[in-house]
Amino acid sequence: MNEISASINEELLRYQAYRLQDLIAEMLKCCEGRKLYDSGKFALPYAELKCLMLFDGQRYLTVKGIAQKLEVAKSRVTKLVKGLIEKGLVEQIDDPKDARIKLISLTTAGQKKSEEIDAFQKELHRKILLQMDLGERKNMLSYLELLRSAMEAVKEDLV
Amino acid sequence: MNEISASINEELLRYQAYRLQDLIAEMLKCCEGRKLYDSGKFALPYAELKCLMLFDGQRYLTVKGIAQKLEVAKSRVTKLVKGLIEKGLVEQIDDPKDARIKLISLTTAGQKKSEEIDAFQKELHRKILLQMDLGERKNMLSYLELLRSAMEAVKEDLV
DNA sequence: GATATTTCGTTCATAATGTGAATATTTTAA
């Protein structure tokens, strides 16, 4: 009896694992499409767009700081910032207190564009939530949180 | 009264949208890390790995077919297949019925590697599910399905 | 104060992911 129930359990688990894998893959694809859309809509390579969105209540950022937030190499940030400067969205000044450091900040155009992007992204997520009713939304977020925690826990063990 | 409740609702929705955006971003990051891990573990660029996993019960695939499944340009597939051939994981033969077409299939080594990857990925998702109890797993999958549908519905409208 | 070490940003070589136009070859339709 114990063995049979264990076997059924294993079978269910296999099915659920398959389903989870599939759902995650489809969501990833969906997010990939959204990236492309955003990138086209705002005429920015997506990495530059993400970089722009880091200035959120923060007047100045450094290359190092941006690299940490984006979790990329500093050399990558140098290139991203160069692109954003060429597009007139950010500007660089030398830190008066430390000549090694360059302080990067949004221009007026950059500020405006970042607000546009932010508004668009918020609206997008709002629309997703509005596909559900109140109770579903609440539960969905809870279970998504649960999944995220589970994924991160497994990721920790992976190393 | 109606106005007040509507305003509270809007406030809640804003908070939930923020939370959803955050959760999705973290899950994306987690998946990105998993891609890197898989890629390193199986000594394959991730795109080649995905390509390898398409032979699942299917003996032969064509460049066009792979391009459709991966949703990339045919020229991309040409390069991926070239890489997999160099690694001895797939092989190409001319279709005897149509000289334009090249039939691509797994080598023995490719078959073996693809099974290894499959087993590893199944185990990974199994571990994620095992972070939860039976009821949580079932609900989580339902709500993830709901989210996926909502995301795709919104994406449809986006165009 | 002089020297060694660390920090910060840049440049360069390299790799992976991907598109789209042009091309060659073969098949199918007119």
Added chain:
DNA sequence: TTAAAATATTCACATTATGAACGAAATATC
């Protein structure tokens, strides 16, 4: 038979990213 369509490849280009090497400036050590 000729025109059109399908299949795969090549090439130029764009984006995302890393890591080593480097120069300049700040900090620690002697």
